[in-house]
Amino acid sequence: MYDGIVQELIDELGRLPGIGPKSAQRIAFHILQTPTFDVSRLSQLLGEVRERVKFCEICGNVSEQERCAICRDPRRNPEIICVVEDAKDVSAIERTREFRGLYHVLGGAISPIGGVGPDDLRIAQLMQRLADGTVQEVILATNPNLEGEATAAYLSRLLTTMQITVSRLASGLPVGGDLEYADEVTLGRAFEGRRRL
Amino acid sequence: MYDGIVQELIDELGRLPGIGPKSAQRIAFHILQTPTFDVSRLSQLLGEVRERVKFCEICGNVSEQERCAICRDPRRNPEIICVVEDAKDVSAIERTREFRGLYHVLGGAISPIGGVGPDDLRIAQLMQRLADGTVQEVILATNPNLEGEATAAYLSRLLTTMQITVSRLASGLPVGGDLEYADEVTLGRAFEGRRRL
Numbered sequence: 001m002y003d004g005i006v007q008e009l010i011d012e013l014g015r016l017p018g019i020g021p022k023s024a025q026r027i028a029f030h031i032l033q034t035p036t037f038d039v040s041r042l043s044q045l046l047g048e049v050r051e052r053v054k055f056c057e058i059c060g061n062v063s064e065q066e067r068c069a070i071c072r073d074p075r076r077n078p079e080i081i082c083v084v085e086d087a088k089d090v091s092a093i094e095r096t097r098e099f100r101g102l103y104h105v106l107g108g109a110i111s112p113i114g115g116v117g118p119d120d121l122r123i124a125q126l127m128q129r130l131a132d133g134t135v136q137e138v139i140l141a142t143n144p145n146l147e148g149e150a151t152a153a154y155l156s157r158l159l160t161t162m163q164i165t166v167s168r169l170a171s172g173l174p175v176g177g178d179l180e181y182a183d184e185v186t187l188g189r190a191f192e193g194r195r196r197l
Numbered sequence: 198m199y200d201g202i203v204q205e206l207i208d209e210l211g212r213l214p215g216i217g218p219k220s221a222q223r224i225a226f227h228i229l230q231t232p233t234f235d236v237s238r239l240s241q242l243l244g245e246v247r248e249r250v251k252f253c254e255i256c257g258n259v260s261e262q263e264r265c266a267i268c269r270d271p272r273r274n275p276e277i278i279c280v281v282e283d284a285k286d287v288s289a290i291e292r293t294r295e296f297r298g299l300y301h302v303l304g305g306a307i308s309p310i311g312g313v314g315p316d317d318l319r320i321a322q323l324m325q326r327l328a329d330g331t332v333q334e335v336i337l338a339t340n341p342n343l344e345g346e347a348t349a350a351y352l353s354r355l356l357t358t359m360q361i362t363v364s365r366l367a368s369g370l371p372v373g374g375d376l377e378y379a380d381e382v383t384l385g386r387a388f389e390g391r392r393r394l
Contacts, residue, residue: 004261005242005249012239017227018220022378029285030214031243032250032259039243042209045202046228046240052202053229062229064201088226181219 060105060122062087070103077101079136083155085109085143088180096188109147110154118154130162137165139194143179167194257302257319259284267300274298276333282306282340285377293385306344307351315351327359334362336391340376364391
């Protein structure tokens with residue numbers, strides 16, 4: 001235990017995901033003892049980030065404007081939509097440079113145990129985007145785990161009646177894993193080898 | 198890569214020790230997407246911590262006042278001083294509740310490779326504290342690794358001419374490790390079994 005504010009800082013840092021008490025202490029002392037670390041910059045960013053960041057009104061990706069940089073980009077192919085669970089997955093796929101279409105962020109996956117049903121996800125918004133007939137293909141890029149597969153199966157059934165090609169990322173992604181931790185090459189290959197459902 | 202401020206926050210978080218790009222991204226999204234996380238509190242603490250925290254003018258421990266809580270406590274035994282490398286080590290030893298004396302924080306350990314010599318540590322301040330004859334025992338609790346042992350050996354030689362018992366924490370601490378990561382029991386036993394030098 002430390003005097004006042006040092007312990008408070010350690011406690012607050014310890015509330016962040018993946019930061020245990022020892023890491024929190026190490027970070028707090030780094031901040032205290034490293035004059036070159038620009039603590040005011042981090043403090044300011046933390047203070048502003050929630051106010052400045054919105055979620056794209058079209059795809060649900062993070063954005064500082066009403067529409068995200070990808071939805072605003074006229075060079076992106078509006079005929080293909082890649083459906084992902086989370087905004088972090090958009091970033092992971094963008095790093096592969098394999099995909100030039102648009103995205104749709106569901107905001108999670110169907111999970112009966114976690115109490116997440118289809119109505120808790122941005123599925124109605126997806127159906128709305130598909131209604132005008134522009135989109136020719138939907139790639140289901142939910143995580144290759146139980147919840148992600150269930151969500152892909154649900155969406156696949158929902159889309160059978162429409163004139164849209166539905167595909168799923170190729171296996172090659174380690175099953176049971178998290179899409180956001182895949183390396184660029186594996187994720188790129190999974191895109192190339194995507195199979196029709 | 199993300200739009201503006203989100204990427205800036207990820208980059209800043211990634212400068213903290215032990216936080217890689219993936220962890221930084223995970224933390225940034227946690228901050229963005231968890232309404233219950235009090236981001237303004239963390240932001241405020243980061244902004245204030247360096248201004249409010251000083252180092253104790255006697256022992257070098259972290260403190261919000263000129264003198265730390267341990268040096269101010271009249272119940273602590275002023276005849277024993279425990280010499281540690283870092284303020285983090287004070288906290289680790291306090292958790293054992295084995296030690297009721299005072300501390301002296303060196304601010305590091307002698308390391309020819311790291312370019313740290315005796316003059317870079319708070320050794321002169323230690324000698325000054327020992328000058329008035331109050332202190333009967335000095336416990337050398339530097340880390341049980343190369344630099345810590347070298348520092349203990351150096352201090353031990355320096356103190357031979359004085360009428361002071363010099364001891365070193367018992368082995369029992371895993372050699373090559375870091376004192377701050379030892380568990381309470383191990384560290385407590387190391388205190389009990391300290392040997393004279």
